[in-house]
Amino acid sequence: MRTAPIVIKKITAHAGHHGGAWKVAYADFVTALMALFIVLWLMNSSKQVQEAVGGYFKDPSGSSKLVGSSMHGSGQSLDLRKDDMKLIKEALESQIKSLPDFDKFKNHIDMTITAEGLRIELTEGEKGTFFELGSAVPSSNGQELLRALAQEVGTLPNRVSIEGHTDSKPYSGGQSGYSNWELSVDRSNAARRIMQSSGLQPNQVAQVRGYADQSPRANRDSDDPANRRITLIIQYIPDKAIELEGAKSAARSTRGGSAEAGRDGG
Numbered sequence: 150m151r152t153a154p155i156v157i158k159k160i161t162a163h164a165g166h167h168g169g170a171w172k173v174a175y176a177d178f179v180t181a182l183m184a185l186f187i188v189l190w191l192m193n194s195s196k197q198v199q200e201a202v203g204g205y206f207k208d209p210s211g212s213s214k215l216v217g218s219s220m221h222g223s224g225q226s227l228d229l230r231k232d233d234m235k236l237i238k239e240a241l242e243s244q245i246k247s248l249p250d251f252d253k254f255k256n257h258i259d260m261t262i263t264a265e266g267l268r269i270e271l272t273e274g275e276k277g278t279f280f281e282l283g284s285a286v287p288s289s290n291g292q293e294l295l296r297a298l299a300q301e302v303g304t305l306p307n308r309v310s311i312e313g314h315t316d317s318k319p320y321s322g323g324q325s326g327y328s329n330w331e332l333s334v335d336r337s338n339a340a341r342r343i344m345q346s347s348g349l350q351p352n353q354v355a356q357v358r359g360y361a362d363q364s365p366r367a368n369r370d371s372d373d374p375a376n377r378r379i380t381l382i383i384q385y386i387p388d389k390a391i392e393l394e395g396a397k398s399a400a401r402s403t404r405g406g407s408a409e410a411g412r413d414g415g
Contacts, residue, residue: 234262237305237383241269244301245294254278254290266307266384269298272366273377280377283322285335287343291379295340296347302383303348308355311344312380313337317362317371334359340379355384 191202238260245251245258257278259270271279271294279291287295302309313333320328337357345351365376 234267238262238267241267241298241301244297248293248297250290250293254294258294263382266382269381269383270366271379271381272375275374279379280336283320283332285332285339287336287339291340292343295343298381299344299347299349301348302344302381303350303353305353305383307353307386308384309344309349309353310356310358310382310384311337311341311354312358312360312364312382313340314360314364314366314376314378314380315362316365316373316376329361330359332359333361336379340381 241260246255254271257272257274259272261268261270271291273279276282277284277288279294280287313336315329315333320332322332334357337359341349341354341357345354362371362376365371366373366378
């Protein structure tokens with residue numbers, strides 16, 4: 150008689166199927182972590198960047214107010230409104246400090262933020278710093294500095310006023326009928342020509358003024374050499390002008406989209 154084989158059956162218990170729920174939880178955690186890093190980055194960014202990011206979420210097309218962009222393109226370009234003034238001042242100071250002869254005229258440059266805009270004053274020394282005495286021709290230092298300023302200011306959409314000032318000493322250049330009035334105007338025009346040939350846009354120049362000795366910098370001494378100066382005023386852009394530019398750009402985008410749709414349909 151044959152004996153039946155003995156069969157041993159082993160049953161291994163498996164953990165219950167979890168359905169991949171952990172992947173969803175992990176994805177939520179990573180998303181929250183990324184959002185935290187973005188918030189921390191925005192908190193330490195400039196107001197211009199914060200407005201640009203906020204403007205995108207309000208209007209992803211980017212055509213409502215064109216926050217964060219200007220006629221020169223998008224990105225970190227600044228409109229030099231009041232919120233941007235310190236940033237532009239720092240950028241100009243950095244540009245000037247990179248000049249080879251900066252140490253020679255660093256004490257003759259003064260930048261101040263005023264109600265009119267960013268005021269840059271290039272003051273003269275006893276023997277002349279940016280212009281020779283009695284001359285409307287800029288010195289090599291004057292030309293170098295004006296070109297450096299033009300390269301930086303020319304990237305902005307802001308308008309610029311250029312002023313010429315003299316001290317109270319009568320002009321003694323020997324030209325008949327020529328006075329400090331003509332000298333102050335000629336110096337501001339000379340500065341304008343150099344800057345426009347070095348990056349300043351033609352439509353950026355709002356005014357070229359000559360004050361002679363009527364607006365002294367050193368009120369106690371009208372003959373002080375510091376009264377002889379060229380003043381550049383980078384003017385604020387009014388908020389209404391910015392909104393108007395944004396509306397024009399949005400209209401251009403709309404017209405461009407309509408024309409393209411017409412070509413596709415025709």
